[in-house]
Amino acid sequence: MTHPGLPETWLWIVLLAMLIAVLQVYIRQPGTSHLGGFIPVEKIPVVGRIAVLFSRSPWPLIIFKFISVSLFLMVIAAGLFGTPIAERNLATTLTWTIWWSGLIVTVFFLGSAWCAVCPWDTIASWLVKHRLWKRADASSSLGLRMPKMWRNIWPALIMFVGLTWLELGVGVTTSPYATAILALVMVVLATSYMAVFEGKPFCKHVCPVGRTVGFYSQLSMVELRPRQSEICADCKTLACYHGTKEIEPCPTHLVMGTLIQSTYCTSCSACTMSCPDQNIGWRVRSPASEAIQHARPHWDEAWFMLGLLGLTTFHGITMMEFWEKGLSSFAQIIGDSGQLIWSFSLGMAIVFILPVLLYAVLIKLTQSLILESISFKKLFSTLAFISLPLAFVYHIAHNLNHLIRESRGFTGVLLNPLGRDALPYSSSELHMRHMNPLISEQLLYALQAGLMIFGFWLALQILQRRTLDVLTHQTSLRRHFMLPGMVFIISITLFNLWLLAQPMTMRM
């Protein structure tokens, strides 16, 4: 059974908006975009009070951690002891339909809040530090410094590629047992890293979910920052970095006074609680101000962002009818059989590499257009931020389909998490689920189209600003410098839009 794709009317609306956005970039004087100010979350009614509660006391977070760990343990129990029928088991439905699909949506509104209650890290912390929240004895972990050559996010990229391969190639999403095993492996990894190294290097360098959330949180509408930069400038204690007697130091070694990007913030609240001046708090900002302007370019991070783009598009491709047919023909050519893992892996590698290759060629072209000498690596890293909104909006638009059309019936799974004596969906149940999405189809289409426009517009803003950033003062930004970047943004958006317009196979 397939979900219908985005109707033609919406496609035309998106295309028209894309045209307007391109014209706007061409007409407007480069570098004149205004990123807006900030609103402290405390000033927002109701939400502000909740935010203050989370910033000042550890207990609200601890309660959420308990809930998250309880659900996680239920996922493991359901996966190992429950029914193998994916749509009737809590392990697969909660993990892949609700959490994995919904997580990306929450990043826009809550940044990296998920990391604060992540059960992998919570269980690891409890096991290694033997504390609910207070600062642990230094001897609880070996506290080794992460070797310099490992202080990057290549492991996270490899893990993300691996997770996608397991998810779509091996079919972990349709196997409760495999889902539970994966969960256990992540706990072992998180615990081992925490036991050996100082801080939370697993979260910072290895966790594919944490890094995905981290990069996407550059596009979030909220950020954790100092309220007054002067207080941080005069700070003598650096309690956010060093911690206090009771509060842990920042687990990813961030100094709040100089923080300009949220990529590695795990929203753990250590800084908000340790700051003697209570100078750290959440604030609402212009979405993507970070990706447009503040975030610093790095070679490994650029690859991760491009990886995100390639793999989110790949997710969409594997749920198309043509993918299965193509895979089958390819398998016949190379003599692959059974689960067609070789064919799948090669297909995945090609889809992963193609956008990177296109990007690299266009960067080379940009390099030749810009009249001054800028290294390929610098240009590649700096302009890679354009891929972030493209990946993010398609990721959400795609996930909305799963979330809105496939999460019906989840209450039944909650009531019978192990799926004892449950039968697979009958054709009428499948039909009913298919015909009754959580929100109206038109609203879903409007959201998807809006997201695609937003991502496209954002990518153009990033391109303009980042191209300006790589130039020295001697060279002024000429519009044709941005042409290759625009070609990349337009090609990816058009392809993702086309994917959204195709009927998509149900996950479970």
Added chain:
Amino acid sequence: MTLSFLSVSALQAHHVLGRPSYSLGEDSNTPPSMQVETQIGNYYVTYMAFPAFPKANEQGRVNIYASRIDNGVPFDGEVTFKVRNDSWFASKEEVLGVQKIDDNVYRQGFVFKNDGNFIITAEFESDGEPYQIDFPLRIGEPSSMGPIGITVGVLILVLISVNVLQRKRRFQLKARREHRA
């Protein structure tokens, strides 16, 4: 029978080749079945097990439906069904039976005496080429304590190792201090 196979496939969600999926037949009074779709050489092969969750000492059946990828023509010949234990050290394989086509399907009945994970192998020959496909079959409830035991074991090992190393470090530090004093 062929039609019922096709209708079941059409209802399936995003299936992964070679991985089991579960579905009800059109007649929802029948027990659910487990099916695996796969591809080998020139054939698409669908394997179904009835019931989906067979138990020891209860009758069950596996069906195989093989059709050519290029023109959809069902394979017409003989299929040999074999079974072996799905464990690393199991080598003993038993022939369950040799079946001829019946309404485009090859059916093989079975009764297992014990619970466990088994591999059903279907073998046939087409255009002079031998075909051999393995499918999973689980009898009874799986043993799920293994993964938990391994996880707990690894965690305990890591935590104890860290503890021992820390103690060693502390003793060394203490010894160094005493030596200096």
